[in-house]
Amino acid sequence: MKHCRSILDTVHGSWLRTSCRLYHAKRHSLRIFEDHQWLVQTPRLDNLPPREKSLENGITFKFDGIQSGNIYAANNDFKHLLDSSMQHVYNRKVTASQQGQDNFKTHAWLKLRDHIYGQLKDEHLNEKIRKYQPTLNQLIVPSQPSFLIPQLVKMDDYGKVTWEKILKGQAVTKQSKFEYILTHTYDYIYEQEVIPLMMETRKTDGTDDIDISNPVEWFAEARKMKRHIIMHIGPTNSGKTYRALQQLKVANRGYYAGPLRLLAREIYDRFQHDGVRCNLLTGEEVINDLDAAGNPAGLTSGTVEMVPLTQDFDVVVLDEIQMVADPDRGWAWSNALLGVRAREVHICGEKSTLPLVRSIMKMTGDKLTINEYERLGKLKVENSVLPQGYSSLRKGDCVVAFSKKRILDLKLQIEKKTNLKVAVIYGSLPPETRIQQAHLFNSGDYDVMVASDAIGMGLNLSIDRVIFTTDVKFNGKEMVELTSSNIKQIGGRAGRFKSDSAGKETPQGFITTFDSEVLSTVRKGMEAPIEYLKSAVIWPTDEICGNIITKFPPGTPPSALLKAIALHLEKSTHKLFTMSDLKNKLNVLAIFEHMEDIPFFEKLRLSNAPVKDLPLVRNAFAQFCGTIARRQTRGLLSYPFPFEVLDYRCITDEKFGLELYESLYNIIMLYFWLRNRYPSYFVDSESATDLKYFCELIIFEKLDRLKKNPYNKGGPQSLGSIYKQKAVFLKQYTSRRYA
Structure with a gap:
């Protein structure tokens, strides 16, 4: 009995120390989130000149400091229309606002100017205008402030009859069109970018207790486990991943988490070749290795973004751990490292990650073992x-x-x-x-x-x-x-x-x-x-984001939520963690965020879609999202995409370039990505598979028969021209560095 009590005291003491450690870590981190007003803030003004941020300097309707070559500086008619329309918006929306709302209205005005300044100062503006394809929906209800200038430039893409219906009896002039677009864009900014940030929305249902300051605490179930983290570190070609995979092969339940779909497929094929049952799980492809009774294999090879953090495993292999610092995708490695529920977690990668992983493991309390390897060759x-x-x-x-x-x-x-x-x-x-x-x-x-x-x-x-x-x-x-x-x-x-x-x-x-x-x-x-x-890139899970959205007014767009979380995490998170770059996610959100029939959680899910920044691909994704919003059932061939170029006769036709086929391939893979998540909306995978194979074949044949470079509009570059470019870069780099 005395011996049993000693054991219980030891276990209780260990549990108490762990609980105290987590409690103090929590209290030490992010006190700002303990205040229920942490979401109340003013919109960021990153592009507005400093003198305009204070209204004490007076109101201006012009845009100063715009370089020549820009449409505002080069086109006097455009400049006059924009300036006079901005004055109209200010007089109608800010000056005439009711008492008590002036602060919100003014901030919406400043944010509108901030959006415009950002676009007018963009050195790639002319190219963005050229690629911009206005939609009727955006014309009727403007809701993309980041594309305001391209929308104003291309507003005449729709004819007079369309504008007469939109303006409802008002005379159709360039001035009335400008004022309509700017006024409705102002309304969108006021309702979706200002009010959600600046209005206090204290809850009484417990949601104010959300504390997202310490990423280690995001994964409570993983913190309850005593995990063994085994690092396999070394240079390229040192056999580190091979050794980790040997441990995965003999596990009953395990997951290989790789950086690329093709690498996940390679591990899947290798296991199948070796007679080891294995499933495949990527964003675009799911293959379940079923036994005679219909049970899937215990092992899975997949991409790191797909690793299930709600399942228990014996062994998980997390490959290319140095990607934890990638600004765009690093969050997936961080979340897996912190949150995967496995008895053994084998992480493989460069030695550069060692001090960082050591520091993170001190916070999680997991056991850490380090295996270092030398290169298998000279x-x-x-x-x-x-x-x-x-x-x-x-x-x-x-x-x-x-x-x-x-x-x-x-x-x-x-x-x-x-x-x-x-x-x-x-x-x-x-x-x-x-x-x-x-x-x-x-x-x-x-x-x-x-x-x-x-x-x-x-x-x-x-x-x-x-x-x-x-x-x-x-x-x-x-x-x-x-x-x-x-x-x-x-x-x-x-x-x-x-x-x-x-x-x-x-x-x-x-x-x-x-x-x-x-x-x-x-x-x-x-x-x-x-x-x-020095740090790992982090981003909260969709579940955490979903909990926080309850603190915002109904109808708040996901982009407002993501920006608010990013701002506060950037200020408050432990120095071992840095914020994920939201640029790609926000660019994808801009395609469909205005679609009211898509629920908030679905918008968060869709923001992770692998959408290439190509006009044809973005347009296709918008149509796919429209299918989700309308709850339709459609096959890939029912969309108006140029699949007719998937023809053998196009292989030798140079007017059909590689970029067209790369865009079509991305559209097809987006369809597979969506089908895995919305199987009742996106059907007929057989046709999509055939199109995929044809597209791959034509890309391969075009590469094999290449006679001239389809991407090179200025003729081939010689080695000499490359070195001249490098000399220009070095001169610019030196001048910036020592200025």
């Missing part, structure tokens, strides 16, 4: 560049570039100047096409690979030598230098260890360039010390 940076340019290339080389225009240029030039056959891989290619290209290269049917940094993850390639063409890349906003992590990840693909090389000589990989300055940068990057990650 890797050498060459002492000199390729002496004869493309003529120095040989079988087994991989030439690395960072845009599909440049990649296709290189393919054409190499095949023109040598007898080598070139395979290509870049990010927007269908995963199946990338696998085909990789197989042709690995089998020796193609001699050289030209690829983007997409080779750094998810593909096994038999590369002997990696050749960098440049040491800068475009990050979506500007040209930036490659980090040492980028260089190591890409360069490490050379001399990749193969499973059939047992007993043979250890493989040797080489790295070089065409240019001595690039070679110097690459050498420094390969020799640089490890850059340790």
Whole structure:
């Protein structure tokens, strides 16, 4: 009895210490969320000139500081219409507002000007105007402030008869059209972007107790478990993922969480080949391995975003853990690391994650074991560049570039100047096409690979030598230098260890360039010390967001909620965590957020859809969302998409470019993504599957028969022109850095 009591005291003491630790962690973090007014705030004004943020300086209806070349600066008629219409909006909406509402009305006015300033200062505005396709729904009820200028420019795309119905008897003039669009956009901002943020909405049902400040506490069930986190860290080609998968194979219930659909499929195929029952779970594809009794396999291979955080597992493998710092997708790795309910969690990736994971594990209380591995092969940076340019290339080389225009240029030039056959891989290619290209290269049917940094993850390639063409890349906003992590990840693909090389000589990989300055940068990057990650990217689960929306007025759009959460998490979260970049999610939300018949939780779900930022794809997704809003049942062929170009006769027709087929492929995969979530609305998967196969075939054939670059409007770029561009970048970079 005394012995039993001792055990109970020990267990009770352990539980008490854990409870105290979590309690103090909670109290120490985010006190701002303990105040029921944490959601009451003023809208952010990121683009408005400082003098305009204070109304004490007076009211202006002009937009100052706009550079030449912009439509506002270049077109006096547009400038006059915008200025006078803004005065109309102010007089009607702000000056005439009732007592007590002035503060809200004024903030809506300032936010409207902030939206306009942001667009007028956008250096890509002319391109966005060109691509903008106005819809009748947006014309009748304007609800996209971020596309206000393109909408004003293209308001005449609809004729006089349409405008007469919209204006209801008012004279149809350019001035009346401007005033209508701006007034209704102001109303949208007032109702959806100002009131939800600035109105106090204290609840008495307990929802004010929500505390999202500490991401560790988001996953209560995982915190109740004593998990064992096993890190497998090492450089590329060190066998870390292989070792983790051996533990998964012998588990009864397990999940492999990978970064890419093609990598999840590769693990699924490998397990099936080895006689290990396994399911496949990705956003677009679900395959259940059923036994004779109809029971699915206990193991699943899938993408990291799909890992179920409400199921219990014996083993979970979380691959490419360094992605936890990715601004866009890092939240999926963070949520899996914090919330997966598994006895053993094997995480694989670069050593740069070690201090960060250690710190997070101290917060969760999980046991941590570290297994570090060395590279299974030698890797050498060459002492000199390729002496004869493309003529120095040989079988087994991989030439690395960072845009599909440049990649296709290189393919054409190499095949023109040598007898080598070139395979290509870049990010927007269908995963199946990338696998085909990789197989042709690995089998020796193609001699050289030209690829983007997409080779750094998810593909096994038999590369002997990696050749960098440049040491800068475009990050979506500007040209930036490659980090040492980028260089190591890409360069490490050379001399990749193969499973059939047992007993043979250890493989040797080489790295070089065409240019001595690039070679110097690459050498420094390969020799640089490890850059340790300082924080993990986080974002609350949809369930947490759903709880918080109860604090907002009814009808609040999801974008307002996401922005409010982001603002406060950014200010208050533990330094180990940083906010996810909401740009892509908000861009997707803008497509369908105005559709009132789609419930809030469905809008949150749809905001995660993999929508490429291409006009044809965005238009297709809007139509898909319309199907959901109207509760319709439709097959893919019932939509007015140009599937007629999925014809063998189009393969040699150069007017049908690769981008068209890449857009169609993304539309087809969006359909599969939606079908997995709304099977009663999106039907006839057989036709969609046939279209997918045809699209993949035509993309492959067009690449194989490429005669000129469909992405290159200015002619092929030589190596010399690339180095000139680099010199311009370095000059700009130096001037910014030391200004």
